[in-house]
Amino acid sequence: MTVTADRTASRPGxxxxxxxxxxxxxxxxxxxxPELALFAILQSIMFVLLFAYVFGGAIQIEGGAQAYREFLxxxxxxxxxxxxxxxxxxxxxxxxxxxxxxxxxxLPMARSAYLTGRTVSEIIYQAGILVVLMLTGLAxxxxxxxxxxxxLLGVGLLLLFTYAMAWIGVWLGQLVRTxxxxxxxxxxxxxxxxxxxxxxxxxxxxxxxxxxxxxWNPVSTLASATRDLWGNPNPYVSADGFPxxxxxxxxxxxxxxxxxxxxxxxxxxxxxxSR
Numbered sequence: 001m002t003v004t005a006d007r008t009a010s011r012p013g014x015x016x017x018x019x020x021x022x023x024x025x026x027x028x029x030x031x032x033x034p035e036l037a038l039f040a041i042l043q044s045i046m047f048v049l050l051f052a053y054v055f056g057g058a059i060q061i062e063g064g065a066q067a068y069r070e071f072l073x074x075x076x077x078x079x080x081x082x083x084x085x086x087x088x089x090x091x092x093x094x095x096x097x098x099x100x101x102x103x104x105x106x107l108p109m110a111r112s113a114y115l116t117g118r119t120v121s122e123i124i125y126q127a128g129i130l131v132v133l134m135l136t137g138l139a140x141x142x143x144x145x146x147x148x149x150x151x152l153l154g155v156g157l158l159l160l161f162t163y164a165m166a167w168i169g170v171w172l173g174q175l176v177r178t179x180x181x182x183x184x185x186x187x188x189x190x191x192x193x194x195x196x197x198x199x200x201x202x203x204x205x206x207x208x209x210x211x212x213x214x215x216w217n218p219v220s221t222l223a224s225a226t227r228d229l230w231g232n233p234n235p236y237v238s239a240d241g242f243p244x245x246x247x248x249x250x251x252x253x254x255x256x257x258x259x260x261x262x263x264x265x266x267x268x269x270x271x272x273x274s275r
Contacts (some may be wrong), residue, residue, distance in 0.1 A: 015110040022104075022117025026091070027124060037125070040087070041132050044080045048072070048133070051200055052140045059201055061233055066141050071233040073133075073142040074226040075199035077158055078219050080129060082194050084122050084162045086186035088169025092118060093182035096174065096273075115270060119166040126162045130155070145231030154226040157251055161222050164258040170266035174273060193219050202235040218254035221247045 030037050051059075052069050061068045095101050104114050134142075144151050169186065176182045196206070196213050203214040214220055224247035227234035243250050 015112060015116070018109040018113035019116040019120065021109075022113050023121040023124070026117060026121035030125065037129065040080075040083075041129055044076060044129065044133050045136050047079070048076055048136050048140060051076075055200075059205075061202065061235065063233060067233045069137075069141040070143060071202075071227065071235075072200065073137040073140075074154075074230065074232055075197075075223040076137070077130060077133060077226065078161075078197075078223040079194045079199050080133060081126060081158050081162050081222070082165055082190050082219050084126050085165040085169035085172065086183065086190055087125070088118060088122050088166045089173035089182045089186040090169075090179055092170055092173025093176055094179050097178060101273075111270075112267075115170055115266060118170060119163055122166040122169075123159050123162050127159060130158060142232075146229055150229040150231075153248075154229040157222060157225055157229075157248065160255055161218075161251065164255040164262075167259055167262040167266055171262050171269060174266065174269040193217055197223070198235075199223055204235065215241060215243045216250075218251065218258070221251045221254060225251045 051072055059068060061071055092101075101114060105111070146154075168189070172186055172189065173182055176185055196210055197203075197217045197220040198214055199219060203211050203220065206214055221243055224234055224243065226232075228247060
């Protein structure tokens with residue numbers, strides 16, 4: 001079996017075709033288990049409605065309630081994308097616990113296909129959730145005030161950030177043995193970076209000790225970059241700081257750093273467990 005797998009991996013296009021099969025297999029779970037996507041969408045919509053209509057009145061931004069909703073939505077998109085790591089971690093843990101990964105290893109397929117398929121499928125999955133969230137945002141008053149190209153650049157940043165966060169999930173999902181623990185570990189990691197950020201409030205409203213963290217936070221830079229591209233309100237801690245002046249560049253640097261660290265860690269862990 002090992003020899004066959006090696007031949008498949010070395011065949012031109014073998015890795016790509018195997019990765020696409022795993023990607024399709026992962027996406028086919030959505031119509032079979034619609035609750036997975038349904039509750040992810042409902043959770044994000046709940047955040048939109050709570051902060052737009054319940055907590056939004058207590059958060060002061062120049063321009064009033066309408067400006068706050070336009071400020072809020074890019075933050076909601078960034079928060080949702082950050083949780084891609086949790087989704088992937090839970091999925092990887094579930095596959096390993098059920099022996100599905102062991103089954104893949106026994107098949108004549110490229111070993112890298114499972115990890116590649118998992119991370120690519122998450123981009124497609126999160127893209128669907130973003131469409132629903134954007135429609136919800138339009139309903140509550142969010143508008144894109146930049147050009148169409150800027151809109152596409154913002155969406156591209158969000159989807160590329162999904163890929164980076166997915167590799168964190170790949171690594172975390174292989175560290176634990178049960179889905180319950182995987183869920184707890186993932187949310188423990190993601191929640192602090194989404195709330196100590198500029199997702200829901202301007203950073204200068206946070207305690208002074210947390211402001212630099214919120215300013216350099218990758219979720220904050222992603223939210224700031226999309227706000228800039230889409231012409232939405234974007235108050236900064238310091239107009240002279242690097243994150244304030246170059247949020248898109250800093251977001252790209254964060255993505256490169258995350259992939260450079262967690263992709264090798266995830267691959268190394270996968271190789272160790274496959275021996």
